[in-house]
Amino acid sequence: xxxxxxxxxxxxxxxxxxxxxxIIKNSILLMNHNFxxxxxxxxxxxxxxxxxxxxxxxxxxxxxxxxxxxxxxxxHGVARLSGYVRLWEAKRINATPNIRVVHETPSTAAVxxxxxxxxxxxPFAMQVAIEKAQKVGTGWVSVKNSxxxxxxxxxAMMALPHNMIGIxxxxxxxxxxxxxxxxxxxxxNPIGVAIPANNEPPFxxxxxxxxxxxGKLEILQRKNEEAPLGWxxxxxxxxxxxxxxxxxxxxxxxxxxxxxxxxHKGYALGSIVDIFSAVLSGASYGPWAPPFPxxxxxxxxxxxxxxxxxxxxxxxxxxxPAEEFTENMDNWIRRFRAAKPSAGHEKVLIPGxxxxxxxxxxxxEGIPLFESVVEDLRGVGEKMGVTFDD
Amino acid sequence: xxxxxxxxxxxxxxxxxxxxxxIIKNSILLMNHNFxxxxxxxxxxxxxxxxxxxxxxxxxxxxxxxxxxxxxxxxHGVARLSGYVRLWEAKRINATPNIRVVHETPSTAAVxxxxxxxxxxxPFAMQVAIEKAQKVGTGWVSVKNSxxxxxxxxxAMMALPHNMIGIxxxxxxxxxxxxxxxxxxxxxNPIGVAIPANNEPPFxxxxxxxxxxxGKLEILQRKNEEAPLGWxxxxxxxxxxxxxxxxxxxxxxxxxxxxxxxxHKGYALGSIVDIFSAVLSGASYGPWAPPFPxxxxxxxxxxxxxxxxxxxxxxxxxxxPAEEFTENMDNWIRRFRAAKPSAGHEKVLIPGxxxxxxxxxxxxEGIPLFESVVEDLRGVGEKMGVTFDD
Numbered sequence: 024x025x026x027x028x029x030x031x032x033x034x035x036x037x038x039x040x041x042x043x044x045x046i047i048k049n050s051i052l053l054m055n056h057n058f059x060x061x062x063x064x065x066x067x068x069x070x071x072x073x074x075x076x077x078x079x080x081x082x083x084x085x086x087x088x089x090x091x092x093x094x095x096x097x098x099h100g101v102a103r104l105s106g107y108v109r110l111w112e113a114k115r116i117n118a119t120p121n122i123r124v125v126h127e128t129p130s131t132a133a134v135x136x137x138x139x140x141x142x143x144x145x146p147f148a149m150q151v152a153i154e155k156a157q158k159v160g161t162g163w164v165s166v167k168n169s170x171x172x173x174x175x176x177x178x179a180m181m182a183l184p185h186n187m188i189g190i191x192x193x194x195x196x197x198x199x200x201x202x203x204x205x206x207x208x209x210x211x212n213p214i215g216v217a218i219p220a221n222n223e224p225p226f227x228x229x230x231x232x233x234x235x236x237x238g239k240l241e242i243l244q245r246k247n248e249e250a251p252l253g254w255x256x257x258x259x260x261x262x263x264x265x266x267x268x269x270x271x272x273x274x275x276x277x278x279x280x281x282x283x284x285x286x287h288k289g290y291a292l293g294s295i296v297d298i299f300s301a302v303l304s305g306a307s308y309g310p311w312a313p314p315f316p317x318x319x320x321x322x323x324x325x326x327x328x329x330x331x332x333x334x335x336x337x338x339x340x341x342x343x344p345a346e347e348f349t350e351n352m353d354n355w356i357r358r359f360r361a362a363k364p365s366a367g368h369e370k371v372l373i374p375g376x377x378x379x380x381x382x383x384x385x386x387x388e389g390i391p392l393f394e395s396v397v398e399d400l401r402g403v404g405e406k407m408g409v410t411f412d413d
Numbered sequence: 414x415x416x417x418x419x420x421x422x423x424x425x426x427x428x429x430x431x432x433x434x435x436i437i438k439n440s441i442l443l444m445n446h447n448f449x450x451x452x453x454x455x456x457x458x459x460x461x462x463x464x465x466x467x468x469x470x471x472x473x474x475x476x477x478x479x480x481x482x483x484x485x486x487x488x489h490g491v492a493r494l495s496g497y498v499r500l501w502e503a504k505r506i507n508a509t510p511n512i513r514v515v516h517e518t519p520s521t522a523a524v525x526x527x528x529x530x531x532x533x534x535x536p537f538a539m540q541v542a543i544e545k546a547q548k549v550g551t552g553w554v555s556v557k558n559s560x561x562x563x564x565x566x567x568x569a570m571m572a573l574p575h576n577m578i579g580i581x582x583x584x585x586x587x588x589x590x591x592x593x594x595x596x597x598x599x600x601x602n603p604i605g606v607a608i609p610a611n612n613e614p615p616f617x618x619x620x621x622x623x624x625x626x627x628g629k630l631e632i633l634q635r636k637n638e639e640a641p642l643g644w645x646x647x648x649x650x651x652x653x654x655x656x657x658x659x660x661x662x663x664x665x666x667x668x669x670x671x672x673x674x675x676x677h678k679g680y681a682l683g684s685i686v687d688i689f690s691a692v693l694s695g696a697s698y699g700p701w702a703p704p705f706p707x708x709x710x711x712x713x714x715x716x717x718x719x720x721x722x723x724x725x726x727x728x729x730x731x732x733x734p735a736e737e738f739t740e741n742m743d744n745w746i747r748r749f750r751a752a753k754p755s756a757g758h759e760k761v762l763i764p765g766x767x768x769x770x771x772x773x774x775x776x777x778e779g780i781p782l783f784e785s786v787v788e789d790l791r792g793v794g795e796k797m798g799v800t801f802d803d
Contacts, residue, residue: 126731126732126733128549128550128551128728128731129519129520129548129549129550130519130520130549130550130551130731131550131551131727131728131731131732132732133732133733158519159518159519159520159549160518160519160520160521160553161518161520161521161551161553163550163551163727163731165732188689188693200752200755201749201752201761202761202762203754203755203758203760203761203762204752204753204754204755204758204761205753205754205755206752206753208748208749208752216681216685218685218688226684226688228678228681228682228684228685230675230677230678230681231678232678233675234669234674234675235674235675251673251674253674254674256755259755259756260755260756261755261756278668278669278675278678278679279624279668279669280670280674283641284624284625284641284643284644284669284670284674285620285623285624285625285668287620287762287764288618288620288621288622288668289668290764291606291618291620291764292618292682294616294618294749294764295606295608295618297745298608298616298742298745299578302738302741302742302745303578303729303732303733303738304732304733305733305737305741308741308745309745309748309749310748310752326741326744327741337521337553338518338521339693341516341518341520341521341553342516342521342522342523342555342693342694343516343523343693343694343695347695348692348693351692351695351698351716351717352688352692354716355687355688355692355698355699358598358699358700359591359598359684359699362590362591362594362596362598362700363594363595363596364593364594364595365590365593365594365595365646365649365650365651366649366650366651368593368594370593371591371592371593371594372592372593372677374677374680374681374684
């Protein structure tokens with residue numbers, strides 16, 4: 024809502040519209056308000072369909088993209104739709120990929136995503152991992168020649184209905200400097216891990232291997248606020264509270280922030296994600312990872328093809344009887360939830376709690392979009408000949 | 414050396430001894446100086462032999478324990494020998510375990526460590542993982558009923574000669590509070606990942622999932638110095654620079670330090686290690702993990718048996734031809750090593766560089782031990798009827 028302060032025109036429009044409950048065709052996209060999941064699903068689907076994706080991919084890509092919005096990870100959902108479209112226009116995304124296994128053993132596979140949307144390549148690879156796990160206990164798939172795959176958590180959670188632990192990671196455009204460096208060498212390289220329980224909801228961790236996300240930095244920039252020390256460094260590698268440092272040639276920092284607080288561990292984690300996702304598969308790694316913004320040229324002399332992912336599935340009954348495992352997970356979750364909270368905090372959270380609570384709210388109340396995102400979507404709609412209500 | 418300031422007697426002894434180059438039988442253990450790897454190997458072996466370990470276990474346990482000292486991880490080597498002995502005296506460590514696979518699939522196994530030394534249980538489990546990887550591409554082993562396994566890096570590195578990626582993790586005595594809690598619920602739960610290269614040395618990450626190690630805190634306490642904010646919290650969950658806070662009822666903090674700097678990510682990582690190591694295997698997890706100090710009673714109503722580990726091995730040629738992978742790892746390592754260093758830093762390090770450089774130095778110059786550690790070893794020697802030169 025803070026944005027509205029700078030945009031009195033839209034604010035007035037919102038007040039008038041809300042008061043009168045009038046929905047004016049096309050103008051709805053100008054407002055900063057809530058959209059239903061179904062409304063966004065219909066719109067995004069039509070965009071992917073116009074790109075030429077086959078119907079199965081349209082539904083899947085839309086579901087994966089919107090899983091971010093519905094779970095509250097606003098940076099990875101419809102806010103990125105225009106970016107995918109621009110990559111498709113630049114012929115860096117292939118709307119009709121021939122995604123295929125190019126190498127395999129009973130418990131592993133390497134997948135070539137054929138430059139497809141990561142939103143469909145990653146679920147394909149995760150499905151391969153799950154099928155291998157069904158046969159030999161675990162399945163592990165490294166993917167090359169892909170693109171941004173949305174949220175890691177979606178792919179990891181695909182394992183849950185099979186009573187499997189799911190793991191998903193991806194490399195990404197280089198924005199992060201290793202400890203002791205001024206150079207951007209790694210992406211925010213997220214890790215998702217989903218673990219089934221019995222009566223309790225699952226444990227779902229999904230986090231970038233940096234101190235903070237780029238999305239949070241952008242919000243501070245828009246608000247003209249400072250960032251906490253430890254999130255970014257300036258072009259000389261000095262710690263800074265300037266939220267715009269990244270755009271001024273600085274870099275994001277690995278989880279830990281500085282050496283004294285363990286940034287070498289965050290740097291190691293981000294590196295492991297890069298190597299598992301891209302070196303193992305034959306994708307482009309480190310500073311050569313293909314950039315998400317289509318206006319940024321592809322790096323010279325890329326050592327591999329496209330972006331890389333790494334997906335894993337482990338059957339819990341490959342280690343002990345499934346009920347024993349899931350009942351102990353219930354116990355684990357309840358014990359951690361009952362841990363004594365520190366002053367000012369109501370309770371200890373289990374990874375996945377916030378996103379699940381957000382999903383319950385947004386399924387009911389709709390998904391709020393910043394008006395900048397709405398404007399962006401309107402642009403996509405105009406470009407692709409699609410509106411919300413056509 | 415800072416310790417010596419508080420102990421003038423020992424300091425004088427050291428000066429005299431060093432000057433005269435006289436080695437007095439038994440007194441050598443009183444000095445703060447360097448010991449050769451072989452000297453420590455002979456001593457530690459004799460201690461494990463006296464405990465009743467079979468010869469194969471004696472050699473292996475000694476090698477694993479000393480791999481910490483030789484690589485510069487002083488907190489996890491001979492400094493812990495007296496702790497293992499006390500656990501054995503308390504009948505919490507079984508010197509003659511029947512370590513066995515209790516459940517398996519082609520790519521997985523669950524191992525019962527029979528309360529053996531983690532120093533031998535973990536290599537057994539890693540060997541099982543490697544053999545499974547040889548057959549089906551990857552192998553994953555979860556271990557229950559074990560004890561402290563030394564450094565994670567040793568076990569992960571077992572995969573390297575087989576051109577495999579090695580992964581090792583373990584849960585540990587609860588010292589770490591989850592984000593928003595005052596209660597110690599997790600151990601420092603380290604992760605080790607070893608990745609082979611071709612001409613370059615391997616990538617070896619080995620880190621606790623906390624901001625800093627307990628060993629570093631202890632050193633600050635001895636020096637009577639303050640800890641950086643973000644390492645520990647006090648009994649009320651408030652950030653503190655008091656290095657003794659842990660001993661006064663406080664807790665260590667997950668990697669990230671506080672919520673603003675991503676401690677929820679460190680908490681998630683430590684939790685994943687706990688669940689993979691202990692819930693998957695049937696070991697005791699979370700706050701119920703058995704404590705390392707033998708004087709601390711075993712928790713009531715433990716939900717599983719002993720400590721847990723998780724070991725993994727992935728054949729690189731299960732994803733792409735091995736030479737392609739290792740040559741790209743060379744390229745990865747060289748590119749990261751060449752990343753532009755920030756002011757005041759000579760170069761960017763690759764995980765494993767520091768430990769490998771330390772090993773080269775210590776193989777030549779010996780392993781320096783604090784005199785408190787030497788005294789501790791002398792106590793072990795007296796108790797077990799073993800001296801350095803008998």
